[in-house]
Amino acid sequence: MLRKFLILGVFAGASASIPIVYQSNPGILENLLKSTMTSRPAVEAQPDVNLVSVPDKPAAPLPLGRKVVVTADERGHFSSAFRLNGRQVDGMIDTGSTLVAINASTARRIGLSLNPSDFSHEVNTANGTIKAAVALIDRLQIGTITVNDVQVIVLDDRALHTNLIGMSFLSRLSKYQAENGTLLLVQ
Template sequence: MLRKLLILGVLAGTSTSIPIVYQSNPQILDNLLKSAVGARPTAEPQTELDLVAVRDRPATPQPLGRKVVVTADARGHFTSAFKLNGRQVDGMIDTGATLVAINSSTARRIGISLNASDFRHTVNTANGAIKAAVVTIDRLQIGKITVDGVQAVVLDDKALRTNLIGLSFLQRLQKYQVENGALLLVQ
């Protein structure tokens, strides 16, 4: 019952946040919609946005040309090392997250400077409603896969301990799919 309420809360919060984000920057949603129409993912997106920290050691991605395979950890999560704006960052691939989500510390490490006034968007998460800043990551890499201009949200360190790689990155790939306990990314 609690899980259903949590999922309902996340969906309700997300749907109420969309008009706010659209009013502040209409290009964000336009770009997301264009990328969603252009990419047909083969994996079923999850309905829950999980912003809980994952402390397992990230798996090393196995590059296969412009393909990367990330094996699931003991909890079934796909964690890996990424490069955001050229800096190595650990993160979890979350097909249920609409955008890439990073914490404030990571944003500073990758060269994104934010003021308190930038955190003007309200985002409902598993941890409740929090303020977020919408940013663009210049370059996101995993293995030999590189995507430029990835939309993301920045959350407070207390609200997000593990960086999440969501659909704003995944939908820009040729495909992503789960098979035999591994996530295949193809560009």
């Protein structure tokens, strides 16, 4: 009888821990399922898909639930369409940028009203030191990922031609990883 209770207790403890393990690492279940599927003979081979990005327009991110995959462009940059305060904005993901950096035109389009006196911060860029304004945007989205209250820096249009999605967004994700020409974003 004690043996049955011990076996039952081990079974109950193991089954209760499966959701916790899955939440901490959802890839475990996917890898287990893939390994069981690869051990069986394939019924029909799936064609290889080659995603090519258009040079003039950033590639649309591929949503995967609360994950998004962005494919590198021909220069190796991860550019995509984002939504800032509900407005679509093209941007490039830049891990070297401390904050999300947008130009003044984009700031106006997404509803940020800034005065000349707001441009009181000096920032060092690749092109030298310039004045900038720090602001907060309500919502930044890419695919199914949404981050609220993201700090941004606003630069003059002449100083910033491409909006940069920096660490004030990326650090709020649970994971971001570049591999084989793709960038995986996980919330």
